Amino acid sequence: xxxxxxxxxxxxxxxxxxxxxxxxxxxxxxxxxxxxxxxxxxxxxxxxxxxxxxxxxxxxxxxxxxxxxxxxxxxxxxxxxxxxxxxxxxxxxxxxxxxxxxxxxxxxxxxxxxxxxxxxxxxxxxxxxxxxxxxxxxxxxxxxxxxxxxxxxxxxxxxxxxxxxxxxxxxxxxxxxxxxxxxxxxxxxxxxxxxxxxxxxxxxxxxxxxxxxxxxxxxxxxxxx
Amino acid sequence: xxxxxxxxxxxxxxxxxxxxxxxxxxxxxxxxxxxxxxxxxxxxxxxxxxxxxxxxxxxxxxxxxxxxxxxxxxxxxxxxxxxxxxxxxxxxxxxx
Numbered sequence: 001x002x003x004x005x006x007x008x009x010x011x012x013x014x015x016x017x018x019x020x021x022x023x024x025x026x027x028x029x030x031x032x033x034x035x036x037x038x039x040x041x042x043x044x045x046x047x048x049x050x051x052x053x054x055x056x057x058x059x060x061x062x063x064x065x066x067x068x069x070x071x072x073x074x075x076x077x078x079x080x081x082x083x084x085x086x087x088x089x090x091x092x093x094x095x096x097x098x099x100x101x102x103x104x105x106x107x108x109x110x111x112x113x114x115x116x117x118x119x120x121x122x123x124x125x126x127x128x129x130x131x132x133x134x135x136x137x138x139x140x141x142x143x144x145x146x147x148x149x150x151x152x153x154x155x156x157x158x159x160x161x162x163x164x165x166x167x168x169x170x171x172x173x174x175x176x177x178x179x180x181x182x183x184x185x186x187x188x189x190x191x192x193x194x195x196x197x198x199x200x201x202x203x204x205x206x207x208x209x210x211x212x213x214x215x216x217x218x219x220x221x222x223x224x225x
Numbered sequence: 226x227x228x229x230x231x232x233x234x235x236x237x238x239x240x241x242x243x244x245x246x247x248x249x250x251x252x253x254x255x256x257x258x259x260x261x262x263x264x265x266x267x268x269x270x271x272x273x274x275x276x277x278x279x280x281x282x283x284x285x286x287x288x289x290x291x292x293x294x295x296x297x298x299x300x301x302x303x304x305x306x307x308x309x310x311x312x313x314x315x316x317x318x319x320x321x
Contacts, residue, residue, distance in 0.1 A: 001318065001319065003315060049312050050311065050312045052274070053307075053311070118309060118310060119310065119313070122234060123237060124317070128313070128316055188319065207229070207251070208252075210252040218245075219245055219253065219291055222246060223244070223245065223291065
């Protein structure tokens with residue numbers, strides 16, 4: 001499944017960018033390229049999973065996400081050293097980062113929720129419905145990630161233990177990130193015992209294999225009633 | 226077989242549409258798939274585009290052979306159902 005491969009690449013891009021930047025001190029601009037790959041992969045996954053054959057609206061979301069992502073990269077390239085000193089550049093970039101992240105993850109959350117709503121009363125294995133719910137909830141939670149960053153004091157390093165506000169914001173974003181990772185992992189890597197737990201009380205119909213002749217006769221009989 | 230979920234779902238819709246039993250409707254869909262694609266191809270490897278082609282081609286032919294008059298409307302309805310619920314192919318099909 002190409003869509004799953006794309007989501008996998010995107011999911012790896014976030015930690016990879018962070019780790020390479022952390023180890024080799026490549027800078028925030030470098031890391032932003034990985035964030036861009038990660039976020040755009042999420043939109044491509046959403047479009048390929050939910051919107052094949054009706055891509056018009058989906059492509060508009062993709063184009064907006066790409067534009068917002070490119071703006072982030074351009075702003076960082078132009079103003080990164082400056083934005084450390086200037087509120088204007090710092091909050092301008094944060095203000096454009098918010099719709100970018102909200103759009104990407106809530107597009108997935110919304111698509112999952114709509115699909116779940118259509119399928120919740122259908123005869124489908126319950127663990128699959130749980131997977132829809134978990135992806136929708138986890139995507140919504142991670143979409144809130146940029147909000148606490150508004151309250152981060154600009155001149156204080158991220159997560160500085162001597163500054164209570166910075167520490168609190170670091171804690172909130174860490175909780176958001178960890179919650180997202182746990183829910184998303186459960187949804188895609190759900191262990192067998194958990195599937196059985198969710199499927200408790202659900203009975204699968206045994207599938208009868210028909211021959212060509214049997215099926216034609218059966219349908220003709222049923223149609224003539 | 227979990228990937229049967231999309232076929233099961235479409236089968237339930239088809240059963241209501243032409244007033245036949247769900248197992249018969251699913252059987253009709255599965256035979257249509259065998260007509261269009263390699264008969265030994267496992268059902269869980271079928272993609273969205275292949276399933277849409279099945280509905281547009283072999284499934285339609287089978288409805289015509291069964292003398293179902295409003296076959297065009299049924300095919301269109303099934304394609305809309307597939308497009309709206311295509312995520313089942315991924316959500317039910319990914320076993321990691």
